[in-house]
Amino acid sequence: MKVKTYICNLLAVAAVTAFVSPLWAADPVLMATKVSGDGPLNDPSASYWNGVKPMEVTLEPQTTVAPTQPNGTIDKMNVRAVQNGKYIGLLLEWKDAAVDHLMTTDHFGDQVAVELPVTYNKDDLPNIMMGESGKPVSVWQWRAPLQYDKDKGKPSTKDLYPNSHYDMYPDQILxxxxxxxxxxxxxxxxPVSDGKKSAIMEMVAEGFGTLTFVGDQQLVDGNGLHKDGQWHVALTYPLQSATGVQLAKGGETALGFALWEGGNKDVGSRKSWAPTWLTLQLPQ
Amino acid sequence: MAKVYNWHLGREMEYPYEGVRPAKQFGMILDTNKCIACQTCTVACKTTWTPGRGQETMFWNNVESKPYGYYPLGWDVKILEKLGVQDTGGKVYQGKTLFDAAPDGERILGYLPEDADYAHPNIGEDDSAGLMSQGIHLTMPHMQWMYYLPRICNHCSYPACLASCSRNSIYKRPEDGIVLIDQTRCRGYRECVKGCPYKKPFFNTNTRTSEKCVGCYPAIESGRQTQCTITCIGKIRIQGFISPPDQAREDNPLDYVVHIAKVARPLYPQFGLEPNTYYIPPVHVPPPYLYQMFGAGVEQAMANYRKAKDDPKLLGALLLFGACREIIHHYKVDGKSATGFNEKGEELVQVPLVEPIHVRAAHDEKFQAYRTNIT
Incomplete structure (x- = not known):
């Protein structure tokens, strides 16, 4: 009898604990290492990443909201963070032998994204799944096809289909x-039509289906590089800005991650993701 | 999922959004008995809307031969096979819709075509249902058959593309029911390409977004019928607005043909989208094939079509197909002609129910020439 009561009490405590804990509590902590300089930290092959310890982020297939991707193919990536007093830099790296950067109807591109609360409050984080009404999240998404545009110019139909022929296009005669x-x-x-300006899109969301490009307000910058069977993607953002995410305040924020493997037909909500917030600390 | 009423099925069904009918619903009727697959509609649409980069193999309007023509390859047989054999159950459809059949973690049962499926838009052209052995001669009914199926976006009452889009980039216009993809919001996920069973949204490799038939909305807004309709040399189409059956107006040619004369049927109504283009079924094709394609009521439609000459109002409506460029909102039939009117009640066109017959003398005295009278 006593044992039974004890178990009941234990369950009740567990239930109350679960109820009072913030649902989207941040768990592990990533430190942004101080580096020299004052420019954007947007180069994945730069030396400032050397010696910075990476943190492994575990990824799961997104199976909560339809349409889902139950068969994720990439289950982890490494994240490094640096800052130079003006900018923060994040380096995301994951193994992917095949580069997917040319898109046709049944070919999708590799992508990665970082998510942050627009306004950080440690005790009241937004829903990690695309934020929620009144608690917006900022999403910085890098796309391999946009990186291709930036590096080599946009692929033409002839690049995608070498044996194709077309009489003439309106821009040749009008x-x-x-x-x-x-x-x-x-x-x-x-922004998905041309990556000449940037391979990254800065977007804001307040729940499913609300993700919206910020346009000329974009502050995020960066580049992706495929080397030795891995993607290396650097994202950078000013620590202080009039608009956008206020990173400097409070010295910490929360990060969420999502990854799309083009070869697995990952796209939109069909992705792998880190289901808990990661705390990013920015020592002054 | 919300419950919506789908009159094609004769019952309520589940749909991800509330069912709100537009003030007017874009509609079209196509008479397959008159189509000769000249592709004038296809070219009119192509030159108007999709001559650009990334649209090379994109045809918002296409005409395919049935049973062996498809664009994209196998579009209908693939989704029919996925849906499986269903209990059609007569007037009330008892089987599953594509929304009912959605697998776990999906909004709808669908599939993404392969890139190569778009490579041969006119595959199967003029292929008939079977082989003709040597020495065979014509018998009635025809021993083999084929027909042409012109297709545009159906601007469905319950669009699968809209239901599939996880970005809320697709909307149905409240004023005319035209379904559009917002080209500033679309990110090219291709959920609509996957979800639409008619495969009428397409991926543009240049813009990296999905695009679809826009129902020639600038024309519609100025009271004009679509490009594919007004350029049709066989006058097989009429485009206007269609009412739900309980609000059918006898003086609307689309309502009369679909709801009152019951001569035209929707394409694959069992999918559950309530498509708004209607087909007068080809009367020489075996009914079991047409039953699968146009649902219950197809035999009645064929029988009524054969008797069109006995129903002046039906005859009048059919003769207004392709009769003018403007949208006919009202029409009337008197003893000798059918007259079409615009929304304001102004006369647009008048067509005779019976073309006048002129019989010429076999020998023309003036030109000293022999003439042959043909009908």
């Missing part, structure tokens, strides 16, 4: 302004 009507999303400056 004045530029008229031809623009036939360019669809490209003419509307949709």
């Amino acid at each position: 004045p530029a302004e008229t031809a623009k009507l036939y360019t669809g999303a490209h003419g509307l400056q949709n």
